[in-house]
Amino acid sequence: MDIHIAEIPVACRACEARHGGVCGTLTPAELCELNKYSARRRLDAGTEVVGQGETVSSYANIIRGVVKLTKMMADGRQQIVGLQFAPDFLGRPFVSESALSAETATDAEICNFPRSVMDRLAARAPDLKDRLHRQALQELDEARDWMLTLGRKSAQEKVASFLYLIATHSDPEEVDKSSFDLPLSRADIADFLGLTIETVSRQFTKLRKDGVIAIENNRHVIVPDLDRLMQFAGNDR
Amino acid sequence: MDIHIAEIPVACRACEARHGGVCGTLTPAELCELNKYSARRRLDAGTEVVGQGETVSSYANIIRGVVKLTKMMADGRQQIVGLQFAPDFLGRPFVSESALSAETATDAEICNFPRSVMDRLAARAPDLKDRLHRQALQELDEARDWMLTLGRKSAQEKVASFLYLIATHSDPEEVDKSSFDLPLSRADIADFLGLTIETVSRQFTKLRKDGVIAIENNRHVIVPDLDRLMQFAGNDR
DNA sequence: CAGACGAATTGATTTTGATCAAGCGAAATG
DNA sequence: CATTTCGCTTGATCAAAATCAATTCGTCTG
Numbered sequence: 001m002d003i004h005i006a007e008i009p010v011a012c013r014a015c016e017a018r019h020g021g022v023c024g025t026l027t028p029a030e031l032c033e034l035n036k037y038s039a040r041r042r043l044d045a046g047t048e049v050v051g052q053g054e055t056v057s058s059y060a061n062i063i064r065g066v067v068k069l070t071k072m073m074a075d076g077r078q079q080i081v082g083l084q085f086a087p088d089f090l091g092r093p094f095v096s097e098s099a100l101s102a103e104t105a106t107d108a109e110i111c112n113f114p115r116s117v118m119d120r121l122a123a124r125a126p127d128l129k130d131r132l133h134r135q136a137l138q139e140l141d142e143a144r145d146w147m148l149t150l151g152r153k154s155a156q157e158k159v160a161s162f163l164y165l166i167a168t169h170s171d172p173e174e175v176d177k178s179s180f181d182l183p184l185s186r187a188d189i190a191d192f193l194g195l196t197i198e199t200v201s202r203q204f205t206k207l208r209k210d211g212v213i214a215i216e217n218n219r220h221v222i223v224p225d226l227d228r229l230m231q232f233a234g235n236d237r
Numbered sequence: 238m239d240i241h242i243a244e245i246p247v248a249c250r251a252c253e254a255r256h257g258g259v260c261g262t263l264t265p266a267e268l269c270e271l272n273k274y275s276a277r278r279r280l281d282a283g284t285e286v287v288g289q290g291e292t293v294s295s296y297a298n299i300i301r302g303v304v305k306l307t308k309m310m311a312d313g314r315q316q317i318v319g320l321q322f323a324p325d326f327l328g329r330p331f332v333s334e335s336a337l338s339a340e341t342a343t344d345a346e347i348c349n350f351p352r353s354v355m356d357r358l359a360a361r362a363p364d365l366k367d368r369l370h371r372q373a374l375q376e377l378d379e380a381r382d383w384m385l386t387l388g389r390k391s392a393q394e395k396v397a398s399f400l401y402l403i404a405t406h407s408d409p410e411e412v413d414k415s416s417f418d419l420p421l422s423r424a425d426i427a428d429f430l431g432l433t434i435e436t437v438s439r440q441f442t443k444l445r446k447d448g449v450i451a452i453e454n455n456r457h458v459i460v461p462d463l464d465r466l467m468q469f470a471g472n473d474r
Numbered sequence: 475c476a477g478a479c480g481a482a483t484t485g486a487t488t489t490t491g492a493t494c495a496a497g498c499g500a501a502a503t504g
Numbered sequence: 505c506a507t508t509t510c511g512c513t514t515g516a517t518c519a520a521a522a523t524c525a526a527t528t529c530g531t532c533t534g
Contacts, residue, residue: 071385073471079388081381094371099378129366134331136373141336143380144318148308150387151316151431155491186512194388199491201513217500218512232309300475392521423482436521455482455530 022065034121049102056098058112059091065108066183067169070101070191080192081146082139083183085169091115092131093122103142106183130137150194153234158193159203160232163213168224180220209233240447247380268411271358275350276388284325286339286347293335295349296328302345303420306337307428318430319376319460328352330359330369343420369462382439387431390471396440397469400450444469 040063050056052072061157062084069082081100084090090102090110122128147162166184167177173178184188186197193200207213212229223229248405277300280286287293289309299321306319318337321327327347359365386398404414419426423434430437444450449466451459460466 069381071381073385075387075471077389079385081384094367096373100381126363126366129363130331133366133370134371136370136377137329137331140373140380143377143384144306144308144337147318147380147384148310148316149386150384152310152314180289196492197512198493198514202491205513215443220288235310433522434482435484435523439521465488 001057001170017026024092026229034113034117037117038111039131040109040111043104043110045106045108045229047104047108049104050098052101054098054099056091056115057096059089059118060113061084061111061162062090063087063109063111065110066105067110067185068105068188068192070103072101073137074116075089078191079194080188082143082163083192084167085183089132089135091118092136092140093119093129095107105185136150155193155199156203156232157234158195158213159200160229162189163221163223164226164233165209165231166221167229177226178224179220179228182219182221257309257325271354274354275348277348280341280345280347282341282343282345284341284345286341289335289338291335292333293328293352294333294348295351295385296355297325297350298321299325299327300346300348302338302344302347304345304347305342305421305425305429306339308337315428316431317425319380320402320406320429322420323395326369326372328355329373330356330366342422342425353380358464362443392430392432392436392469393440393443396434396437397449397466397471399426400444400458400460401466401470403458404463404466414463415461416457419456419458460467 002226007176018117043065045059049060052070054160064086066086066092067084067088069084070078070080072078083105086108095116149158153161166182167180170180170183171177184192184232186200189195190197190200204213208215212225212232213224216222280302286304288296289307290347301323303323304321304325304327306321307315307317309315320342321339323345333352337379359369374451387396390398404417407417407420408414421429423437426432427437441450441452445452449460449462449469452458452463
């Protein structure tokens with residue numbers, strides 16, 4: 001839960017250097033304005049960034065790590081409804097109250113800036129608005145893809161789909177997708193797939209015994225043949 | 238599959254009169270421009286509006302009826318990933334290829350206008366862009382809400398959630414939400430909930446025997462106490 | 475009105491994944 | 505260094521929903 005406000009004032013310039021994300025296309029003048037108010041934070045795994053129902057007063061850019069978006073029921077049942085990887089943008093325009101909770105899945109580093117500054121900036125930059133709009137549409141597509149997984153796939157297909165997702169999304173700069181660390185615990189994977197940890201574990205074992213994957217230290221996964229994995233994921237038409 | 242191009246040229250003006258939807262806030266001049274190219278169509282239930290993977294060349298407004306958005310797997314398994322009610326807007330900016338299939342669930346009436354005209358209009362009207370952006374965000378929220386339903390709710394909770402959704406969304410102008418027609422067949426409900434038709438049917442029967450709902454002619458539902466239904470839906474925190 | 479067809483219900487059985495319970499291994503703690 | 509704790513795996517059993525199989529109901533059609 002410890003949050004360290006970074007001393008570096010040019011947080012967003014750093015984002016830009018790293019990956020040309022949402023911050024990347026701002027003009028130097030705009031960046032300057034944002035930077036005056038931005039703060040960079042390092043967060044331990046499992047830190048809540050925004051709570052379900054909370055008022056959100058800032059946007060953020062994920063510099064490093066993975067953030068999970070979760071919904072919780074009254075009796076504690078939980079569903080992860082989205083994963084955000086660096087350099088994703090976090091937060092939304094128009095609405096100030098969050099319908100879900102955002103929590104770091106791994107150790108992470110994020111760069112915060114106040115709603116007011118960002119909104120003022122967006123009002124002047126139509127292409128920034130467009131980029132935010134595009135991102136919303138992409139998240140919508142991802143959510144709907146996952147609905148098919150949740151509603152119609154078997155446990156094995158769900159787990160294979162998850163592995164495929166991580167293999168392709170986790171490290172966009174890495175060309176070799178055949179080896180990666182899982183950013184989620186078994187419990188989180190279960191919450192993402194609508195399964196129990198036991199079932200997730202059993203399916204991992206099965207995929208391992210079938211030679212589709214190899215696992216080292218519980219978190220590191222090796223996929224010799226990504227196409228073969230995709231077949232287990234029962235992909236769409 | 239029969240599509241009748243309506244003779245009435247002022248299709249969107251009709252939308253405006255009906256409910257002040259997306260078309261509702263256009264200026265008369267803008268409306269005029271759209272109307273020159275818009276076409277009103279009456280569609281039978283089960284008509285495909287856009288196919289998965291197809292190139293989309295137009296936007297549309299739903300004037301009457303319900304449209305289901307579905308995703309299909311290679312082996313025929315299907316998941317409904319969204320429902321659009323009148324006066325919802327159909328289609329999306331930026332992308333021209335559809336990631337899903339849109340099909341009428343009921344008899345419906347829609348008003349089509351070409352991408353090019355709409356895009357040109359949006360380029361000049363920032364508030365129209367904002368409204369489309371807002372809609373995307375709302376659909377995202379709805380999709381994520383449904384992910385919780387698909388991933389973590391029991392069959393009974395799923396069916397109750399569906400009934401609650403229809404009761405509240407189906408007829409926005411109707412104050413009395415206690416009696417309504419189901420816009421979906423049992424097969425469609427099953428595809429929406431990630432269940433089989435048999436399970437859906439059994440849960441209907443159970444809710445009926447518990448006195449939560451009454452059913453007439455398979456399609457008409459009466460809910461004496463909406464709060465009671467909501468409890469069966471196992472609502473979020 | 476009889477028959478036919480499709481949609482929905484109901485019943486019997488099977489399968490999948492959840493639950494309950496125990497054990498293992500690695501890292502953290504006293 | 506022993507011990508606890510946590511995350512994960514594995515096994516046995518149970519329950520929920522899927523599947524298979526008839527019927528029933530309602531509507532359409534000749």
